[in-house]
Structure formats: structure tokens, C-alpha cells
Amino acid sequence: MDVIVIGGGIAGVATAYQLRAAGHRVCVVERHATVAQGATYGHSGVVLPSPLDVWFGPTFLRDRRQSSSGVICKTGFGGPARAFVKRLGALRSSEAFAARYALLRPLIDTAESALDDATNRFQLDYEQREGLLYLVRGNDERSLTQPALELLRRFEVPHHALSAAECIAFEHNIPPEPPFAGGVRIEAGRMANCPLFVKQLKQVLDNQGGVQFQTGREVSSIRLESGRAAVELAPRLPAHASAREVEVISGDAVVVAAGAQTLPLIAPFGVKLPLYPLRMHTLNAPVAHEECVPHTTIIDAAKRIAITRMNHRLRISGGAVLLRANQVDEPLTEALTESALALLGEASRDWAPGAARISAALAWEGMKLLSADGLPAVGNAGHPRLFVNAGHGPAGWALALGSAKLIAQQISGTSPDLPADTINALSPVRG
Numbered sequence: 001m002d003v004i005v006i007g008g009g010i011a012g013v014a015t016a017y018q019l020r021a022a023g024h025r026v027c028v029v030e031r032h033a034t035v036a037q038g039a040t041y042g043h044s045g046v047v048l049p050s051p052l053d054v055w056f057g058p059t060f061l062r063d064r065r066q067s068s069s070g071v072i073c074k075t076g077f078g079g080p081a082r083a084f085v086k087r088l089g090a091l092r093s094s095e096a097f098a099a100r101y102a103l104l105r106p107l108i109d110t111a112e113s114a115l116d117d118a119t120n121r122f123q124l125d126y127e128q129r130e131g132l133l134y135l136v137r138g139n140d141e142r143s144l145t146q147p148a149l150e151l152l153r154r155f156e157v158p159h160h161a162l163s164a165a166e167c168i169a170f171e172h173n174i175p176p177e178p179p180f181a182g183g184v185r186i187e188a189g190r191m192a193n194c195p196l197f198v199k200q201l202k203q204v205l206d207n208q209g210g211v212q213f214q215t216g217r218e219v220s221s222i223r224l225e226s227g228r229a230a231v232e233l234a235p236r237l238p239a240h241a242s243a244r245e246v247e248v249i250s251g252d253a254v255v256v257a258a259g260a261q262t263l264p265l266i267a268p269f270g271v272k273l274p275l276y277p278l279r280m281h282t283l284n285a286p287v288a289h290e291e292c293v294p295h296t297t298i299i300d301a302a303k304r305i306a307i308t309r310m311n312h313r314l315r316i317s318g319g320a321v322l323l324r325a326n327q328v329d330e331p332l333t334e335a336l337t338e339s340a341l342a343l344l345g346e347a348s349r350d351w352a353p354g355a356a357r358i359s360a361a362l363a364w365e366g367m368k369l370l371s372a373d374g375l376p377a378v379g380n381a382g383h384p385r386l387f388v389n390a391g392h393g394p395a396g397w398a399l400a401l402g403s404a405k406l407i408a409q410q411i412s413g414t415s416p417d418l419p420a421d422t423i424n425a426l427s428p429v430r431g
Ligand SMILES: Cc1cc2nc3c(=O)[nH]c(=O)nc-3n(C[C@H](O)[C@H](O)[C@H](O)COP(=O)(O)OP(=O)(O)OC[C@H]3O[C@@H](n4cnc5c(N)ncnc54)[C@H](O)[C@@H]3O)c2cc1C
Pocket: 006, 007, 008, 009, 010, 011, 012, 029, 030, 031, 032, 035, 036, 037, 038, 039, 040, 041, 042, 043, 044, 045, 046, 047, 048, 049, 217, 218, 219, 220, 257, 258, 259, 260, 261, 262, 265, 280, 281, 282, 306, 317, 318, 365, 366, 367, 368, 389, 390, 391, 392, 393, 394, 395, 396, 397, 398, 399, 400
């Protein structure tokens, strides 16, 4: 089949990869000049989510004070956005958290084996390294991470629950003051450079043939008919729009992997994805004192802020701002941006003091979609020719490869690897 993929982030390129592997011809349309320029660019490097990184559960949004939850909630006082936060709140009970994670787990496993397969097959080197250390401040946070530890045990993920002293013995640069409760070390937890992986995967596809990349082109709308699917491209030069014919690419199916832009692209078909925009931030700060730089990636487990070394810089990512759906395209106010970046600065001072020159950091922000039930929107979107791979939240680096495989299997009409309850839970048209 001929399949059009909208979006050249990790989700779109992974979808192209899995579709090609299943024997389809693919055209990827990306509005930027190259791939991996959206949310994929700002990733913090954590390859696959553990129960401690998913964006739902007992520690997530446990109160609306940004100082403790790490999320600035600007959803207003009424309407759907508030209902969305309430639904997320329902996943804070350990039973609901465990049930949701159990549905996600097969996708994590499929994504992991797809990533390993691509890495080995094409000998890819995208700065992979192992070792994650999650830290918790107080005993209240520590007790809230217990359901996640229970899931690590249940799914046999090797890990070590550590006291504060054990954390410091492992990572000498963590300061003993102010006192903190402890942490969890996952030795096999993986970090890697997501944009580098995406570019390498594109190169593999360029070399193999069968996948065409239309970069610098924006899809303005999708057309679905019973026998064909097509996308309309916005004119290259808007000023000359009236003088040009509308350019159309036709195929047998369309996969929308356009990050936050997925929502407006599929809205005309009456598909309302259960997703809300979340703006996330990154500080890339030059190393200040080499001897203070943590040797491992540190993650503030309650605030979901990751601190990791990338070459001569420290990358501090998190600082989420949850918005109303109609604010996707609006820039954040200066005050909100400052509050989000302040969270990152604080985390760096708390867990890696002296390591980075925050005053000289370059700030970056990116938009992600978050679902109220914690799972991405993946699969057929109500019309036989329309598919979606989006809404991976802030944990979509490698998950996208597993989702892409499901979409390739659905388009090919082959039996999916994932169990039916996970497929139903991922469906873009779930209730
Ligand atoms: C600060 C930050 C830190 C993160 N840290 C992690 C992490 O540690 N681990 C993890 O797993 N995940 C992390 N994430 C999340 C992860 O980066 C995302 O889940 C993933 O990158 C989503 O990829 P995507 O392809 O869906 O979206 P994007 O990367 O946003 O790609 C969508 C693409 O579609 C293109 N597009 C949109 N509309 C159109 C159109 N109309 N026509 C053509 N092209 C279009 C865009 O230009 C863009 O390139 C983080 C995200 C952020 C912002």
C-alpha cells in the first residue's frame, strides 16, 4: 500500500520505519526543513518509561502547588480541562495506577524489542548509556513511590531501593543537605539521544528506498474517500497561494503523527482525541565545575525533572505547564515561562549544585499531548484509512516504535503483537 505519514518526529519516522518493514511504500510529510525538530528535539533522553516516569499515578499532580508536583496547572476553573485533571486524579489510587500501567506494559515491551532490533540490525550508535537514579525528597514522596516499586517487582524490572546515604555513596555529587528520603536505582534504565536516533533511522530509510521524505512541506488538510486518502499541502509561498494549484499527495491510508498538531488535523473528521497540551521545558547549561557533574542521570521522581549530562552541557528537562486545549498555539506568558524554568533551576541546585552554569543556560520549550488515562492515542481513528500515532506524553521516545508497529500491523491486516485489551485502551476513539 501507499501510506502518507504526517510528521517527522520520532512517532512519524518510527511509523515510516515499521510500515516499510511491513512492505509498504511511505511518504513522510514534515513542515520543518528536517526531521526531529518538534517535541522530539527537546527530549530528556529517558528511552522507555518505568512506573516511576509515567505521567500518571500517585505522585503525578498530587496537589496543584507547582513547588511539589513540578507541574504548573493553568487549565482554568471550569470546563473540560478541569474535568481532564480530575480524571488524571482518579489514576492516583494504587489500584488504578497498577491497572493502567499493566495495559501500557506490553507496548513498552514491544517498543523495547523493536528498538533493540533496529539498533542491532543497522549498528546504530545514538549515545546510548545505562543507569537511572530516581530521587525522592520527603518520606511522603517516598511512600507515594511504593506502588511504582511494587510494579517494578511485579514486572521483574531489576532495581535497588536506596536510602539517602546509599544514594550519596553511589553518586557522590548529590549533596547531603538538605536531607532527603532516598531513591531508586534502575541499572538497566536507558538514556540515549532521541533526535540523533531519528536522523539515523531516516538515513537507513533513505538508503533502503521505499520511503520518501517531503520536508519543508506542511499538510493543510486531510481528504478521506472510501477508496483513497490524500493530504493537501500548504503552498510553499503563502503570498502566491492564489496563483498556484493546490498540491495533493494521494495514498491508501494516512497516519497522523503530527505531535500537538494532530488535534486540529483530525478534528474535521469528528475524532476528538482525549488529549490535552502540555508545554515542557529544557535548560541546556554549560558545565560549571566538572567535579560536581553527576555520573548518572538523576530524575526528581515527584517533579519528573531529569538532569543528565550531554557532552559539555547539563540538560535539565521538565517544568511542565498544563494548558487548556485551545491554548495549543498561544505562546506562554513570560511569567509562566519563568516559573517553569525556575523549577528546572531549583532541581539543578538541589541535586547537582555547582555542576551547571544556569545563568548561561539556553532554554527550549516544546509541546506534548497528555491523555487523561495516561496512554497514547494509537491505531485506527474511526475511518478505515485514517490512523493516529500521537499523545505519548512526555514519555514517547521509544514507545513510538511499538505504537508504529501496531499501526503497521493494522494497515497490513496482520495479527497484532499487542493483547486486545491494550489495543482497545490505546484506541484514538476510546471513550
Ligand atoms: C522537554 C521534553 C522532555 C522530554 N523528555 C522525554 C524523555 O526523557 N523520554 C521520553 O520518552 N520522552 C520525552 N519527551 C517526550 C517525547 O519527546 C515525545 O513523546 C516525542 O518526541 C513525541 O514525538 P512526536 O513525533 O509525537 O512529536 P513531535 O516530535 O512534536 O513531532 C511532530 C512533527 O510533526 C510535524 N508537523 C506538525 N504538523 C504538521 C503538518 N500540518 N504538516 C507537516 N508536519 C507537521 C512537526 O513539525 C513535528 O516535527 C520529552 C518531551 C519534552 C518536550
